[in-house]
Amino acid sequence: MPTQSFQPPQRTLMGPGPSDVSARVLLAMAKPTIGHLDPAFVTMMESLKGLLQYAMQTKNTLTLPISAPGSAGMEACFVNLLEPGNKVIICENGVFGGRMKENALRCGAQPIMINDDWGRAVDPNKVEAALNEHPDAKALAFVQAETSTGALSDAQELCALAQKFGVLSIVDSVTALGGTQLQVDAWGIDACYSGSQKCLSCVPGLSPVSFSECAQAVIKGRSSKVQSWFLDMNLIMSYWGTGAKRAYHHTAPINSLYALHESLLMLQAEGLENAWARHSYHHQALRAGLEAMGLRFIVPAAERLPQLNSITVPEGVDEALVRKRLLEDYQLEIGAGLGPLAGKIWRIGLMGYSANKRNVLYCLNSLESVLIDLGVPLSGGAAVKAALAEYAG
Amino acid sequence: MPTQSFQPPQRTLMGPGPSDVSARVLLAMAKPTIGHLDPAFVTMMESLKGLLQYAMQTKNTLTLPISAPGSAGMEACFVNLLEPGNKVIICENGVFGGRMKENALRCGAQPIMINDDWGRAVDPNKVEAALNEHPDAKALAFVQAETSTGALSDAQELCALAQKFGVLSIVDSVTALGGTQLQVDAWGIDACYSGSQKCLSCVPGLSPVSFSECAQAVIKGRSSKVQSWFLDMNLIMSYWGTGAKRAYHHTAPINSLYALHESLLMLQAEGLENAWARHSYHHQALRAGLEAMGLRFIVPAAERLPQLNSITVPEGVDEALVRKRLLEDYQLEIGAGLGPLAGKIWRIGLMGYSANKRNVLYCLNSLESVLIDLGVPLSGGAAVKAALAEYAG
Secondary structure, three states: OOOOOOOOOOOOOOOOOOOOOOOOHHHHOOOOOOOOOOOHHHHHHHHHHHHHHHOOOOOOOOOEOOOOHHHHHHHHHHHHHHOOHHHEEEEEEHHHHHHHHHHHHHHHOOOEEEEEOOOOOOHHHHHHHHHHOOOOOOOOOOOEEEEEOOOOOOHHHHHHHHOOOOOOEEEOOOOOOOOOOOOOOOOOOOOOEEEOOOOOOOOOEEEEEEEEEHHHHHHHOOOOOOOOOOOOHHHHHHHHHOOOOOOOOOOHHHHHHHHHHHHHHHHHOHHHHHHHHHHHHHHHHHHHHHHHOOOOOOOOOHEOOOOEEEOOOOOOOOOHHHHHHHHHHOOOOEEEEEEEHHEEEEEOOOOHHOHHHHHHHHHHHHHHHHHOOOOOOOOHHHHHHHHHHHOOO | OOOOOOOOOEEEEOOOOOOOOOOHHHHHHHHOOOOOOOHHHHHHHHHHHHHHHHHOOOOOOEEEEEEEHHHHHHOOOOHHHHHOOOOOEEEOOHHHHHHHHHHHHHHHEEEEEEEEEOOOOOOHHHHHHHHEEEEEEEEEEEEEEEEOOOOOOHHHHHHHHHHHHEEEEEOOOOOOOOOOOOOOOOOOEEEEEEOOOOOOOOOOOOOEEEOOOHHHHHHHOOOOOOOOOOHHHHHHHHHHHOOOOOOOOOOHHHHHHHHHHHHHHHHHHHHHHHHHHHHHHHHHHHHHHHHHOOEOOOOOOHEEEEEEEEEEEOOOOOOHHHHHHHHHHEEEEEEEEEEOOOEEOOOOOOHHOOHHHHHHHHHHHHHHHHHHHHHOOOOOOOHHHHHHHHHHH
16 A cells, blocks of 8 residues: 655646646645635635636526536536436537536436537527427537637527527537636526636636526426426535525535636636636637647647647557657646547647647747657657747737 | 635534534645646546545445545446436435435336334344235345434444345435445445535545445446436546546545545545544533433444434524534534434534544533523533543543
8 A cells, every 4th residue: 555645747738638737726735724614714705616616707696606516517417407318419529518418317307409510500490400409498508618629619590590480509618617708597408517737727626617597497497306406506506606605515516616716716817808818819829839740630720729729640650659758758638539539639738727829839949749659750849930920920 | 796815704613514614625626727638637547446446445446536525426326327217225214315216206116115213223133024015026125324313223234124125225425424334345335425515625526436246247237328427437447447548527625635635645644443433522521411412322332323413403492503503603613403403403514524532522512501501401511521521532
């Protein structure tokens, strides 16, 4: 058995998340633990809710972090809004649309699947056709920012369709929040979930969610109990809800919530629009450098997430070896492909605190060096030069 | 909106959890975040599993922390082991037996309830009678350490009954683990869950669980899918399981797992038996001091948890005011009663890092001072004197 404390290496995190966490957030988390019903903690919870409402651009009272990772946030949306037999239209253009289907099935709901190619945005025409074909659908669910491919779908347009047809919208904004425009109220999103470890650059383990008034009414008016006790928003509301009296539901992850509070303060200080612009700015430099190496993006430019760059692995290159060399020699993490894209792409994240010039240049240089070392015919320094030219405008 | 970092007060945590977290654990958590598939992280996961197996006294391969609080650990046990229509015998002698019933119902299972008085251990005779009466039961579920009352039930005897009748045992050891004897293998426990924030004195938000070979076979042989995707052990196994290849399931709460690893290292260094003895040792001193103040325990001595001391509020005393004064003037948190015990008892925790002489004496002195100030006829200093006499043996 081990007897030594674990000493994690100091990585540069440019995979699909977690992203680099700032010392400010790490130290906020290391502050003394207090009780989950402590009045001081309750004050922090209220502050956290306000900051989250800002980040998600919503006035929804039911806006809070679920005490578990993003996949629990997804499950919270599905188990609270769907009941057995309900029909839900689900758009699948990557791993996470498929996970939505799994969630719907496990709720006893009936998923109607719309498929788009991996690496492409969700096609609103197909969505409209499905809504026409299934007037009895209760909800439309889609992934705004597909972490498995780097495709950005038009959440505004898709939610407008949901509203037009009178169905609830469930939006996966795990990789979007803080990195790309997200307007919960203006777009009329009914249920939205995200993750702490992407563009918020907080530690992993929390899932911000927000439910519209309409979604809240659906949850309160259910004919069956929510199948998950832990994720039952009717019960969670009584702890996170307004009002002086807080009912104990579960013990909140106190210190992780300190961290989320701190990361949201940093986002507020920067300003949401500035954060979105920063992600685009560094993405353009990274893109220029990657293209200078002849690496191709799998997502068309107009549908591309700045914070997640999926590029094809050059012919004949052992992609796993490249990632291994980057990790071991450069302490740099980039992501592999998932599902049908496994072995075919790399996913380079530029999320939150990781979206900065140092990381962009370091990543380009390191990747170029490894590729040259493995025999890919590239001229050293070209990638960084292209990125710097892009930065110089 | 707030613009200031949250500065939690420095409390002394002697409620029902979270307990005081050591600086060593807090700082372990503040180490740099790395990826959930990083080989360095995978090494840490293996080490963590070994430490958890030691703490739970088991060789079960499926021993790991669920990425969410104890109530998700409970849910993981129920949703994985039960299928719709299954009969489960549930012992209710406090809040958490009731929560088990809620979980069973939401799985579509049929709970057979056995009730014992709050503040008492589960009666094995009633359990045996129920097992006789329901030969078709699939599982027996009970709470080893009832956090709402401070009652300790005989898990060894109850699990022996489960084995005798050929049913699975599901044991809530949230408040037991690390503070009171728990022998997963020797007692034949099939499924056990706990929490990080009690006698392990880690930050809240993780739930260690362990499943026996028999339980694993039941999970693998289910005829229906586990209703929770997030808590499906078939999927979680593929991430936490042995073997070089780890399949991504969800993003693990990296930094919280650093903290758990560190707290388990501390438990290992102390030695399990020593930790159990330490909890009893300080409990006896606290008990002597509380009794010197005329405060009565609601649990008979033979059924008492050393780490959770439930005492009746003296006649005419405003219990909430006492807790408020302790928190505001002494920065000391103790717990209130839950459910039918609300307003009637205080719950004083002596868990993990909080179970030490300084805390015992500080708590006694502070409580005595507040009670005297509120007009309770006590002689100042008597409580500490009684505790010191007990310490002196």
